[in-house]
Amino acid sequence: MPVTTNDVRPDTVQLDDIDKKLLRMLGENARRTNNSMATELGIAPSTCLARVNSLRESGVIRRFTLDVDPERIGRSLQALIFVRIRPGARHTMSTFSEEIRVQQGVTQLFFLGGTDDFVLHLAVRDSNDVRQFVLDHLSANPAVASTQTSLVFDHLPGGPWV
Amino acid sequence: MPVTTNDVRPDTVQLDDIDKKLLRMLGENARRTNNSMATELGIAPSTCLARVNSLRESGVIRRFTLDVDPERIGRSLQALIFVRIRPGARHTMSTFSEEIRVQQGVTQLFFLGGTDDFVLHLAVRDSNDVRQFVLDHLSANPAVASTQTSLVFDHLPGGPWV
DNA sequence: AGTGAAACTGTGAGGCT
DNA sequence: AGCCTCACAGTTTCACT
Numbered sequence: 001m002p003v004t005t006n007d008v009r010p011d012t013v014q015l016d017d018i019d020k021k022l023l024r025m026l027g028e029n030a031r032r033t034n035n036s037m038a039t040e041l042g043i044a045p046s047t048c049l050a051r052v053n054s055l056r057e058s059g060v061i062r063r064f065t066l067d068v069d070p071e072r073i074g075r076s077l078q079a080l081i082f083v084r085i086r087p088g089a090r091h092t093m094s095t096f097s098e099e100i101r102v103q104q105g106v107t108q109l110f111f112l113g114g115t116d117d118f119v120l121h122l123a124v125r126d127s128n129d130v131r132q133f134v135l136d137h138l139s140a141n142p143a144v145a146s147t148q149t150s151l152v153f154d155h156l157p158g159g160p161w162v
Numbered sequence: 163m164p165v166t167t168n169d170v171r172p173d174t175v176q177l178d179d180i181d182k183k184l185l186r187m188l189g190e191n192a193r194r195t196n197n198s199m200a201t202e203l204g205i206a207p208s209t210c211l212a213r214v215n216s217l218r219e220s221g222v223i224r225r226f227t228l229d230v231d232p233e234r235i236g237r238s239l240q241a242l243i244f245v246r247i248r249p250g251a252r253h254t255m256s257t258f259s260e261e262i263r264v265q266q267g268v269t270q271l272f273f274l275g276g277t278d279d280f281v282l283h284l285a286v287r288d289s290n291d292v293r294q295f296v297l298d299h300l301s302a303n304p305a306v307a308s309t310q311t312s313l314v315f316d317h318l319p320g321g322p323w324v
Numbered sequence: 325a326g327t328g329a330a331a332c333t334g335t336g337a338g339g340c341t
Numbered sequence: 342a343g344c345c346t347c348a349c350a351g352t353t354t355c356a357c358t
Contacts, residue, residue, distance in 0.1 A: 009295055011233070011234060011324060012233070012234060012235070013215070015235060018286040023195060026227075026228050027228045027230070029226055029227075030225075031192065031193065032277060033335090035334060035335085043343075044344045044345075045334085045344050046234040046337085046343080046344065047334095049336065050336095050342085051285075052345085053336095057356080058234065059231050061229070061231075062231050063192075063228075063229045064191055064193045064226065064227075065190075065191075065192050065227060066188050066189045066190070066192055066224075066225075067186075067224040067315050068185065068222060068223060068224065069222060070323070071173070071174070072174060072221050073175065073177060073323065080272060080274065080281065088324060090347095097222075097304075101320055102320070102321035103321065104321070105320075106269060106320035108317065109318045109320065110317050110318075111315040111316040112312045112313065112315065113313040113314075113315060114312040116312070121320070123323075130169065148310045150276040151274065151275040151276070152274060152275075153274065154269045154271075154272070155271070155272050155273075155275075156259075156270065157269075157271075158264070158265075158269040158271065158283070159264035159265065159266070161235065195350085195351060195352085196351070196352065198351095205326075206326065207337070207351085208326080208354085208355095209325075211352070211353065212326080
């Protein structure tokens with residue numbers, strides 16, 4: 001009898017209670033010192049360090065990054081832009097989206113199933129910037145069938161991952 | 163003649179070239195050492211530290227946080243859920259959304275202008291979890307007029323902020 | 325605002341249980 | 342897997358410019 005594929009994906013990491021607490025602590029403050037976390041968890045600093053390194057190496061932690069307030073840097077306007085690609089141009093999507101992704105003001109990109117092909121989260125100065133962005137990077141591209149822009153009044157992070 | 167409101171919002175911080183480079187460096191790796199950044203920028207470590215502290219105090223940097231790979235912790239399925247609130251229940255939106263925001267699997271929440279009132283980004287294990295989430299937290303709530311779920315095939319970060 | 329020096333704190337490797 | 346020790350690296354304060 002052949003070995004069957006397991007229920008759990010092979011690259012899924014099992015997290016114990018300590019791992020989860022570490023992820024929560026570092027999610028709140030990625031610069032928390034190893035010592036303070038070890039103390040709070042009641043484990044040795046070296047153990048704590050090994051845990052964090054292991055979370056990095058296993059790819060659970062992709063990177064340590066920043067949460068920047070767009071308003072404070074003059075990007076007071078956020079928008080979600082829903083984009084449909086022409087059916088005949090689907091094969092260009094990954095090239096196209098990569099160009100879009102790195103444009104000034106693009107904070108994230110979702111590839112979607114359903115009627116829209118992707119959603120773009122934009123943080124810019126004002127509505128002129130949105131218009132300009134759509135004109136320059138979307139409408140101008142023959143692969144784009146249509147776009148629909150919704151203003152974002154507020155953008156909040158979710159709860160902890162674990 | 164009365165002083166008129168300035169073009170630039172009062173809480174907007176002007177960033178010089180050093181600040182922008184720091185934001186880019188820390189965005190890539192929020193744990194970069196102060197020393198290495200100072201060296202790369204050609205400034206003294208103490209100066210560098212003062213800059214980063216000032217970016218924190220001014221609110222440009224909200225927090226140092228983590229980029230967690232949802233797949234590695236068994237959340238292989240992502241979805242965007244578009245929610246409409248009944249016109250008569252708009253006043254309950256902020257209470258309601260705060261309850262939603264902290265639920266397991268909710269990674270972010272957008273408040274929207276236009277036909278949909280908000281969008282929820284969910285990272286869960288499978289489609290059952292999505293169905294359960296919608297049932298438990300959305301459909302069950304009388305304030306919700308309708309929901310529409312789109313699967314997310316891929317989710318990519320944008321380019322640097324500055 | 326930026327600097328240099330010095331005191332302090334935290335990190336991470338090695339060997340051990 | 343977890344823990345202890347310790348040399349080293351990094352941080353942070355402060356007086357000065």
